[in-house]
Amino acid sequence: MNPAHTINRPAWPAHDAVVRPWRQRQRGGTRADRIFAEVVAYVPPAIADLPVAAPPELVLLGEEALVAAARSDARGRGRSAALGRFMVRSESVASSKIERITPDSVALARALAGQGKSAPARSVVAAMEAIHGLLLRAGSTGRITRDDVLDAHAALMREDSDPGDRAWAGRFRAEQNWLGGSDHSPRDAVFVPPPPDLVPNLMSDLIRFANRDDVPVLIQAAIVHAQFESIHPFTDGNGRIGRALIGALLQRRGVTLYATLPVACALGAMRPRYFEALAAYRRGEIDALVRILGVAITVAADEAGVSFLRLRALPGRWRCLLGVPAESAEDRILEFLHDRTTLMLSDLVTHTGAPADTLAGVTDALEAAGILREVTGRLRERIWVVADVVDELDDLERRIHARLASGAGAGAGAAAVPTSSGG
Known part of the structure; x- marks a missing residue:
């Protein structure tokens, strides 16, 4: 029997590197882009059946986060429809901000009323529909399915300003993508996700892991999110769907029943550390992301609970x-x-x-x-x-950012949140 994997650097498998030939479909960029011939892509491990054992420190952090989430969610009881919409709006705006999509309040109001012409505002409204649908299904069925993820992506991308990305709404990518570097080739990319032919099986494996009930919820949410971001299965919208999966998992596991927690808002307040933790996951280091997500859930839950009472x-x-x-x-x-x-x-x-x-x-x-x-x-x-x-929704975002900026977090987890090496 294999020993249980613990959530620390040496035990969780790092991504594997694979080398694939590369050729531009459409010539462009510098000469270096045009002669670029092979790409090193990184493939996350199969995780559906990996045993997961957490150190006591992370178990405690997870319990604190779940208690805070359940306490906040209970305050939303009785006005679930309204509070659900309010929090989905807050979450979609915050998740879009992480992707540098920031419509002003007037443009967003017009888009919500069905009269918007602003592409960023329409994108945020589409994100609201995508997040709401994914969470609703996870909560009602107790499962997260491949179709749920594809449907959420279809809803998200229906208003995308790029016809190419819009054509791939609700479909896994068929081409190699990459993060950072050149716009014309994976040369000098920060990260190259797995080749497209591996995406369907990797997503099936991820869905199986997301539906396990033997993994601590916080650790499962962190792994599901990081694994999804590593697979990067879509041409666009991966960050927003990946963060929506955190809320969907909390719904599926029964942690939240009445309202969405603004976790993306808290992650956005820790943006550099959050991205560093995702990069660490690719090296087989999970602790940092678990801690950051624990603090994000706790702070988001505490402040959302205040907003729930004020709104009621x-x-x-x-x-x-x-x-x-x-x-x-x-x-x-x-x-x-x-x-x-x-x-x-x-x-x-x-x-x-x-x-x-x-x-x-x-x-x-x-x-x-x-x-x-x-x-x-x-x-x-x-x-x-x-x-x-x-x-109140604007004040909720300000409170979350102020609390995290001051270093006030979630009990045992707060002091453990890593600081950004970039200052």
Whole structure:
């Protein structure tokens, strides 16, 4: 019998290097790009059946993270649909920021209302749909399947501005990709994922590992995420789908039931260390990523729990502000707003059945009270954001970044988070 693999440097297998011939499909770049003849790609190990044993330190960190996640999730009970949408919005924005996709708030509001022309904003909205679908299925079925991942990628890439990447939405790549270096060849790449012919089997192996129930949840989530990023199975969108898999695994294992945790926001606050930990995984070193993910989950859970309580209190605060009786028609409008981040007049017409002329006065009053904030600056097809909701989500991101910047993390795990060698 093979001894159980422990989560430390010598025990978990490093990636293997394979050499493959390389030829440009379309000439471009420098002469060095054009004469580049072979590529060294790195293939992650098969992990579906590897035994996993964790040192006590990481077991403790995992327990702390899961307790924090469960405590936060319990605060979302009772308003699961609204809080789920709010957190998915926060998570998709944060995950997209890691990929340098950063639409402004006005463009995002327009895209959420179906009127956006900004490609980055549409990309974030597509990420919301992709993340929501993947998490919903993992939570409802208790499984993560290959089709779930492909469907999430199809949803993510439907608005991609690159026709080539859009054509591969929901399909594994058929060409060699690489990270960093030249745009025209894998010359000087930071990392070259496995050749495309190996991707289907590697993904099948990863899916099997993701559906095991004998691995500590935190360690399983870290390995699933890192393995996916190493495989890099798609032409684009790998980072966002890979981070969505963390939330999907928490749903599948029953850690979260009511709301998504903004883990990507916390990972973004530790971006250099997070990328260093992913690189370390390729060398067979898993500890760093497990620690970083443990801190990310704990901090995200703690701060999301605060936001959940604040969001739940909004309708009552609005009622007092406006002097609206409970259970009245006006109160029902406030409850409707509580479930949204953006609003158009047509949304209220559909919800209430009242004429637009009548409801225009309602939106004016809500805007005057500071409950709605208009973001389009025009008279027709106006779009509002629900100010307190959007501001709370922005404040959630600020709190997470401030807490991690100050070094305040997750108990035993906080002190163990590695510092960036780049300062």
